[in-house]
Amino acid sequence: MVAGGFGVGKTTFVGAVSEINPLRTEAVMTSASAGIDDLTHTGDKTTTTVAMDFGRITLDQDLILYLFGTPGQDRFWFMWDDLVRGAIGAVVLVDTRRLADCFPAVDYFENSGLPFVVALNGFEGHQPYNPEEVREALQIGPDTPIITTDARHRADAKSALITLVEHALMARLR
């Protein structure tokens, strides 16, 4: 999973490392029944579309990794619950100029127990804060990796994914 606040670069990150152009899948919900999922008798209510971008990496003849960007609107938690099942982990992208935007994602993954890494996306190449300053500000424990990245670059995105899977593996073996 690739999570983070609105406009933080989730789809850019997915696109940088995916072998296909990011695709968009949509879930149709009524605003009144979000999370309940029964649209049978609600034809008159306003519907909301939750969009989710994703990419694919074929790692081996019989192994495909899917990268799902979480819906930008944090209130659609039901989509997150759907994604967390079977997920290896999450990259939480952070724009340090808007640190608070990542709080919901960090809280969500801390509560769900899904391994995650925090990746500081340096806009225009700037990294105004170092990872330890961000760790302090976000009150993130010492076990969670915090890295810097540039979501536009394949090598950076790949490296963030490797850090995440290493972290998930360590968490499983611990």
Add this chain to the structure above:
Amino acid sequence: MATPPGGRPYDGAHQPPGDHSQNRFNFPSAPSRQGAQQPYQQPQPPYDPSYGQPQQPRIQPVQRRAPESAPPTGTHNPLVRPYAMTGGRTRPRYQLAIEALVSTTADPSRMQGQLPEHQRICRLCIEIKSVAEISALLTIPLGVARILVADLAEAGLVAIHQPGGDESAGGQPAVTLLERVLSGLRKL
């Protein structure tokens, strides 16, 4: 999320927790259940009076489309509401992971007479695709794609490979899978 296509083929054992009926899919048109349970025999009022009564599953699969119902060509009309394709059902008969892989097993002659949406999925999945890709490439909502794919699996027209999780670790990816993903990423 990683889905090994050879991982765990659909084996019918994924019934929803709490469903202890003998009918694994709670599928009223299954032949073995004829006469035993006909939840939709009575016409339902628009709002189910049993709503809120926990002993009844609130959402139940409906009967397959009756012959006199709308012709299937109507599903190409963009004005048709998404869930019309599914006969109003909002839940598939079994829970498909968003990254579950789907591959067509039927030869093209068997697709005659299938719903157009079913045919499109079969044509798309000649090359293996995830449920998410089916939804995105055919621009149908994810929930609808799940139901249509489940229909096709039920009819034996597609094979589904659900992602393999480690049952002893609450469905988390197995350590061997993580190791394979890691080595695959490093080789990119």
